[in-house]
Amino acid sequence: MRSWSAPDIVPLPGNGGPLRLHDTASDRVVTTEPGPRAGMYACGITPYDAAHLGHAFTYLAFDLVNRVWRDAGHDVDYVQNTTDIDDPLLERANATGEDWRDLAHREIDVFRADMAALRVLPPSSYVGVVESVGLIGELAARLRDTGSTYDLDGDLYFSAADAPRLGEIGHMDRAEMLELFGERGGDPERPGKKDPLDWLLWRAERPGEPAWDSPLGRGRPGWHIECSAIALDRLGPAFDLNGGGSDLIFPHHEMGAAETRCATGGPNAHAHLHVGMVGLHGEKMSKSQGNLVFVSKLRQEGVDPAVIRLAMLEHHYRTSWDWTEDEVPRAAARADRWRSALALGTGPEAEPVLAAVRAALAQDLDSPAALRAVDAWAEAALTQGGTDGGAPGLVRATVDTLLGVDLS
Structure with a gap:
């Protein structure tokens, strides 16, 4: 599947240091230790509606990881999927009378445009589920051959009894998992299941639903196995970083990790990164709630x-926060101050700004601290002046390359 266009990256002098991130599974900040090539997977959208700010905030966090790793000298193999076949997509298509494929293609195009406008570095592999049905079916058959699955009216389920570490990423007990499973796409009350926490790997063909051939018969994938199969195919087992929004910890990432461990004997990733939720009027921003602020709509309204x-950078990636009417004016005022300072043509020396931004981002992507470092330089330039003619260029490059903000 086609990704989106990549912004130009201006090389910075020197190299950044190692990146430390909060790993959800260990619940501590750890030093990432990728080799020359860093492997990263982020769970993508289900394209039945345009991307909202909650999505954008998630992919902004992974974009910062991408930029920091690159600045430290690593090549980054970034994989992101898009769930272009799933129940919510089919339900929306049926409700509107639109072909599900047309709906998915249109919304994926909107998402691509939003990501390009926000200067999010594109994945090296942007992978749709539809194009991956074959390898997903192969992984489901591989799991079946381990004896960890069972058939229920033609559907293939993974047995939670064969996932002894289920709950370890989010530190959840069985009661917590049961409560969330029903809320987040699971079917704990389906008759015939051996355990309410057992989850669907392959859904047998139903009348009127799309289906594909597989070693398991005609049907389509369950949700969690999609990312497991794509990540294994593109990155292999035990890659550096896996994650998404914090609402994916359970069931999606727990169950995906269990599938990978069953298939390979090891973990799917060395670390797990999860991003806080963006709310509106005190509620999590979500399609089911209908309380969405769309990136595309803000852009149509003329917001830079x-x-x-x-x-978004004003908020630390692990913090949940509310979008308010003050966000755009406050960020616009900051952009104006920075641009005014850069337009002076000289300023205080900029090497300390580069060092401070690098240090802030290397410490668990502390973007608010990085913004404050640039604020301090801009304030000094505007109030005290400076004699370094190269400073504005280095500050501009720092902000562009590490923070992804174009001040031209």
């Missing part, structure tokens, strides 16, 4: 994508 990005 750099301002949208700055508004």
